[in-house]
Each structure stands twice: as structure tokens, then as C-alpha cells.
Amino acid sequence: MPDPxxxxxxxxxLLAERRVELxxxxxxxxxxRIPELPRDPVLVDLLNGSAGSNLETLAHLLRGHVPVTDIQAPAAAVEYARRLAQRGTSPSALLRxxxxxxxxxxRWAYEEIERRVPDPLLALQTSRLLTDTSFVYVDAVSEEVMGAYQSERERWLTNRSAVQRETVDALLRDDRLDLAATEAALGYRLRQHHLGLVLWTxxxxxxxxxxxxTVGRIAEQLGAGGHPLFVPRDRETAWAxxxxxxxADADLGVVGTVVAGCDPAVSVAVGSPGAGEPGFRTTHLGAAAAHEVAQLGQHPAGHVIAYDDPTVRAAALxxxxxxxxxxxVRGTLGDLADDSEGxxxxxxxxxxxxxxxxxxxxTAARVHLHKNTVKYRVDRAVEARGKPLGEDRLDLELALIACRWLGPEVLARG
Incomplete structure (x- = not known):
């Protein structure tokens, strides 16, 4: 008597017999249907191995050769997941x-059951058993390959980040390095123009x-000619x-637009574009100087500070x-250096x-005030300073710049 x-x-x-075709x-x-999956021959070959071994294991399970409790992901499937992790392919593509x-x-099996089993009730029971068994299999195997993916991704990033950090540090020290080997270690081409960023939360x-x-979106909006180099420094800071x-022509205004539309906790310091290996250093040094200014000034999260701004460069000095x-600041500004909103x-x-x-x-057009209001405030500022506007003019401008960017570090607390 036939049974499910x-x-x-x-x-x-039949599944085992037609495994290669399927x-x-x-x-x-x-x-x-899944464009995120890599299409180079090596990864496609591994995908063939993964899919084929999964079908073979599923066929053994359906024939009762393997107990449900002993389900394990095939070695080829685990290796494919690891390679995807190394490539940085999204894990959602693997699950999909x-x-x-x-x-x-x-779908293929239902059609075979419909063709092979004339009794509708028996066909339904067989299909249900197939569905239940396949879900148990996919649940167990996908969980195992995702675990392998996550472990490999963490290991890969740790090792890659360590090599990248060492290489970047050597570049910034201006060590004599083999250019081709350095580019290979970084996965980034040095013989071009660069825009350095320091990002933090x-x-x-x-x-x-x-x-x-955020770095990826900035690169996309700037029309980057390749993948950006991203080097984490700690849990809250990264260089890019x-x-x-x-x-060197780049619309740096797009950085502010991108940051405004991204995570509000992310702030960005931007260097000036630089060319080649020397430019790799100088653009980073500018971004790092702007980052230091932002940190000292305790500016709110989600902002952009650019080294191209002359006042930022002055504040960095x-x-x-x-x-x-x-x-x-206190000798030049007098009471105007008070740490108060007014x-x-x-x-x-x-x-x-x-x-x-x-x-x-x-000035009125720049600060969006009536010119009489501007005159009133300027007169009040000169009065608070206790000196004519023309006295110590250079010190006055530098002191005002310091107050704008360095804030609490230089202001007089009441």
C-alpha cells in the first residue's frame, strides 16, 4: 500500500538522479535573481559545489539515510559562505x-509528485511531508552557514584591519614602502587623488x-573611481x-548633504584633496587636524568640519x-570672552x-539680520571688549576664530 x-x-x-541538471x-x-552574488568563475564554481552538495544531502535526508537530528551543512556550502564573507557580500544575499x-x-518536486501520484489525498500528504522536511533542512543548514559567515567575516576583518592599520601607519610616517605591495595590502590605489576623512560617533x-x-554614500555622491579605504581606529572612530x-576638483558640499541624510550620530572631518602618496598623507593630516578642533570645541554630533575652511586651519594652529x-583670547576680548549665549x-x-x-x-545679509541690529551688536561687542575695533586687529580675529571653534577650551567661565 503506497504511503507518503x-x-x-x-x-x-529522482532528485539525486537529476542533481547535476537541477x-x-x-x-x-x-x-x-540575486545580483549581489559574485559572478567571477571561482565563486560561481563554489556556488555550484554548494548548491549541488545541498541537493545531495537533502536527497539523503528525504530517503531516510540521514536522521533529521544529524543534519549538518555540507562542507562546500560552508566554504562558499566563508568566501562570501571575505568578499564582503551581504549576508542577506546568502539567505535569499x-x-x-x-x-x-x-516547485519542481510538487510537479513530480503530481505526475507520479494519482491519488490526490496521497499526493497532498506527500507534499506536506516534503514541505515540512525541507523547512527543517533549510532552517538547520542556513543557520550553520550564517554562523560560518559571521565568524569568517569577523576573522577576516580583524586580520585585514590589522594589516591595513600597520600599512596606513607606515604611510603616514612616510616610511619607504614598495608602492605595488602597499596598494595590494590596502586594496586601494595610491596613484590618484584622495580625499581624507575622519569619522566618529x-x-x-x-x-x-x-x-x-556614510563613507560609502559620500564616495558614491563624489563619483569615486573605486572603493574607498575604510580603517577603523576604535569603537567610535575611523579613518577613510x-x-x-x-x-582634485571635488564638490565637498556633498559631504554635508550626505551626513545630513545619514545616521545623526555620525560626524565627519574632511581634509583637502591630495595627489599620490604624499597627498594620501596630507589629506589625512588635514582631516585629523579638523577632527581635533571639533573634539576640543565639543560640537554636536552629526556635523561636518572641513580643513578647507581657513578659520578651521587657524583654529587647528x-x-x-x-x-x-x-x-x-581673554587679553584680547575682555568680557566678550565670557562663556554665555549673549x-x-x-x-x-x-x-x-x-x-x-x-x-x-x-554682514546683515550673511547673518540674516537687519543692518541696524548688526550695528547694535557690533557696538555692544566693542563695548564688552573694552578696546576700539582697530586695536590688535589680528589678535581680535584670531581670538574670535578660537572662540568659534574651540569654545569651552578657551572661553572664560563665570
Whole structure:
């Protein structure tokens, strides 16, 4: 008397017999429907091995050769998952392959059951048994290969990051290195223009995955000619270099646009574009100097600070000797150096007034105030300072710049 188990064993035998044909079918479907999967010959060959070994193991399970409790992912499937981890392929692509593979094989098997089993009730029972068994198999195997993927990804990133950090540190020290070997170790071409970035998150909000996504979006918006170099430094900070090709011309304004639309906890310091191996160093040094200014100034998360801004460059120099800068700020600004909201408004207006060559009209347009309001604030600022506007003019501008960017580090606390 036919029963679901015996009918299912017949389908399993056919599955084993047609394994090569079905494997090729699955690989073709994966290539068309999951574009994230790598398509180079080595990885496609591994995908063939993974799909084929999964079908073979599933056939053994359906025929009762392997107990359900002993289900293990085939070695070829585990190796394919590890290679995807090394390539940085999204784990969702791997999971989708298992779901799609299950769907396609079930569809094929249902058609075979319909053709082989004339009794509708027996066909239904056989299909249910097949469905239940296939879900148990895919659940167990996909969990195991995802574990292998995560372990390999962590190991790969740790090893790669260690090599990259050592290589980057050597480059920044200006050690004499073999250029081709250095590029191979970094996975990044040095013979082009670079834009250096330092990225960080708010304390306790460390999410380097969000930071890396931000770098990727910046590179995309800048039209990068290759993958950016991303080097984590700790849980909350990373360095990055974006390849911008043969010219230093880059619209750095897009960085602010990208950051505004990304994780609000991520901040970015931007260097000036540089060319070749020397430019790799200088663009990073500019970004690192801007980062130090941002850290000292305790600016809120989710902002961009660019070394191209002359006031940022001046603040970076002033930050190198904070005791002297503090004395200069307080001696030059007097009561205008108070750490208060009122004094901050006066300082910002006065700095804009100085930078706009003492034009009330230009300053009003820049700070979006009426020119009479600008004049009132400038007069109040001069009064608080206790000196005429023209006295110690260079010190005045530097002191105002220091207050803008270095804030609490140089202001007088009441």
C-alpha cells in the first residue's frame, strides 16, 4: 500500500538522479535573481559545489539515510559562505539564495509528485511531508552557514584591519614602502587623488557599520573611481580615504548633504584633496587636524568640519598651544570672552563683521539680520571688549576664530 514516506523516497531518488541538471538550473536562477552574488568563475564554481552538495544531502535526508537530528551543512556550502564573507557580500544575499533554492526545488518536486501520484489525498500528504522536511533542512543548514559567515567575516576583518592599520601607519610616517605591495595590502590605489576623512560617533553610540555606510554614500555622491579605504581606529572612530580620480576638483558640499541624510550620530572631518602618496598623507593630516578642533570645541554630533575652511586651519594652529591661546583670547576680548549665549551672539556677529571688511550691509545679509541690529551688536561687542575695533586687529580675529571653534577650551567661565 503506497504511503507518503515511500512516495517521497521516490521523489528523493529522482532528485539525486537529476542533481547535476537541477544544480545548473539553481545556479542560473541565482545569477539572474540575486545580483549581489559574485559572478567571477571561482565563486560561481563554489556556488555550484554548494548548491549541488545541498541537493545531495537533502536527497539523503528525504530517503531516510540521514536522521533529521544529524543534519549538518555540507562542507562546500560552508566554504562558499566563508568566501562570501571575505568578499564582503551581504549576508542577506546568502539567505535569499537558500530561500529561493527551497522555493524552486519544492516547485519542481510538487510537479513530480503530481505526475507520479494519482491519488490526490496521497499526493497532498506527500507534499506536506516534503514541505515540512525541507523547512527543517533549510532552517538547520542556513543557520550553520550564517554562523560560518559571521565568524569568517569577523576573522577576516580583524586580520585585514590589522594589516591595513600597520600599512596606513607606515604611510603616514612616510616610511619607504614598495608602492605595488602597499596598494595590494590596502586594496586601494595610491596613484590618484584622495580625499581624507575622519569619522566618529557620539560617546556610547559607537556603530562603525553606520560610519562605513556614510563613507560609502559620500564616495558614491563624489563619483569615486573605486572603493574607498575604510580603517577603523576604535569603537567610535575611523579613518577613510575616498578615491576621486585624476583631479582634485571635488564638490565637498556633498559631504554635508550626505551626513545630513545619514545616521545623526555620525560626524565627519574632511581634509583637502591630495595627489599620490604624499597627498594620501596630507589629506589625512588635514582631516585629523579638523577632527581635533571639533573634539576640543565639543560640537554636536552629526556635523561636518572641513580643513578647507581657513578659520578651521587657524583654529587647528591655535589648538596646538591652548594655554597661550587662552591668554590671548581673554587679553584680547575682555568680557566678550565670557562663556554665555549673549556673548556668543556678539562674537559671531563681530567675526562676520570683521570678515566682511566692516560692511554692515554685507554682514546683515550673511547673518540674516537687519543692518541696524548688526550695528547694535557690533557696538555692544566693542563695548564688552573694552578696546576700539582697530586695536590688535589680528589678535581680535584670531581670538574670535578660537572662540568659534574651540569654545569651552578657551572661553572664560563665570
Amino acid at each position: 514516506e515511500s512516495e517521497l523516497q521516490g521523489v528523493a531518488a 544544480t545548473a538550473f539553481l545556479v542560473r536562477e541565482f545569477g539572474e 539564495a537558500y530561500r529561493l533554492g527551497q522555493q524552486l526545488i519544492l 557620539a560617546p556610547g553610540a559607537g556603530d562603525l557599520a553606520a560610519v562605513e555606510r 580615504w575616498v578615491p576621486i580620480g585624476r583631479t 591655535l589648538a596646538r598651544d591652548l594655554p597661550t591661546t587662552r591668554r590671548m 556673548a556668543a551672539r556678539l562674537r559671531e556677529t563681530l567675526l562676520a563683521f570683521v570678515e566682511e571688511r566692516e560692511s554692515y550691509v554685507a
